[in-house]
Amino acid sequence: MKILDLFNLTEQQQTKLAGLGDVQVIEPQDLNDNNSKEIDAIYGWDAHAEEVLTASPKLKFIQSNSAGVDYMPLSEFQKKGIILANVSGIHAEPISETVIAYVLSFARGIVTTAAARPDKRWVGDQVRMQNYTLKNRTAVIFGTGHIGEAIAEKLQFFGTRTVGVSRHGNPVAHFDEVVTDDQGTDRAAKADFVINIMPLTPATKHFFNKEFFDEMINHPVFINVGRGPSVDTQALIDALDQYKLAGAGLDVFESEPLEKSSPLWEMDNVILTPHISGGFQEYGAEAFDILYKNLASFIQTGEVAVNKVDLSAGY
Known part of the structure; x- marks a missing residue:
């Protein structure tokens, strides 16, 4: 079993993988025309993986180091019978904490106060009465x-009513209500916060568009920690300009890095973070735990233990 390491496995982690049997870890700098044809599995994804996908008839398992896999050639995986797994689940705590930071920044006047700081304006009297719980x-x-569930749980702690939107509309813990996609816009229109954490699929690309934002009658704060292309950027900018939205907290964008010419940089009612909401110091260790569990299962059974991606659905 040869595995191409594209996510910087430590020596200790490589030793642990070797304990599964005849597992040989190949680093990208050691990849060549000969061994690229012998790769059975890949950890991570980059241009080296694209080369191996073409070269190796033995490639049957890929462990992504991300939750979203929309940047991968999923249809090619289907054709070649390749199993793909992601690291879904490890982002719930860091991303939900980021969302709470955004929400509190708007609710408690931090966004407005920060906007006044460059001009050294003391806006206490103005902001104090605009704050809300x-x-x-x-x-x-x-x-x-x-x-989504982790976000809902934290918001419920503050006494916020939580409404979930999903394809199935089935009840989920920590949501006061779950509705289907076709009911989502109606619920969002009356909300205080609209939060996107959907995966990117053909159905969700530009889901948040002009028609969606035009329905927002309660001027909510819009938060995107899902995927950038789920949002029509120009429609979002227009909605902010026209006060259809009270503000936005954005961690992901249609084009990354965000263009320096984007008006979003200059908007006082927008929080921008550079696609960091899912990051935390223990990320590598937690991602490895999923790789180890899945590789052990794959060696024994030809299947993964957790987080198998539905290649047709895209997540």
């Missing part, structure tokens, strides 16, 4: 998986 507010969360 999260009790009895409503958050509509598009996506009710691990991350």
Whole structure:
């Protein structure tokens, strides 16, 4: 079993993988025309993986080091019978904490105060009476998986009503209500916070568009920690300009890095973070735990133990 390491396995981790049997870890700098044809599995994804996908008839398992896999050639995996797994689940805590940081920044006047700081304006009297608490507010969360559920749980702690939106509309813990996609816009229109954590699929590309934002009658804060292309950027900018939205917290964008010419940089009611909401110091260790479990299972059974991606659905 030869595995191409594209996510910087430590020596200790490589030793642990070797304990599974005849497992040989190949680093990208050691990849050549000969051994690229012998790769059975890949950990991570980059241009080296694209080369191996073409070269190796033995490639049958790929362990992504991310939750989203929309940047991978899923249809090619299907044709070649390749199993793909992701690291879904490890992002729930860091991303949900980021969302709470965004929400509190708007609710408690931090965004407005920060905007006044460059001009050294003391805006206490103005901001104090605009502040609000999260009790009895409503958050509509598009996506009710691990991350959506973690966000809902934290918001409920503050007394916020949580509404989930999913394809199935089935009940999920920590959501006061779960509705289907076709009901989501109606619920979002009356919300205080609209939060996107959906995966990127053909159905979710530009899901948040002009028609969606035009329906927002309660001027909610829009938060995107899902995928950038789920949002029509120009429609979002227009909605902010026209006060259809009270503000936005954005961690992902249609084009990354965000273009320096984007008006979003200059908007006082927008929080921008550079696609960091899922990051945390223990990321490598937690991702490896999933790789180890899946590789052990794959060697024994030809199947993975957890987080198998539905290649047709895209997540």
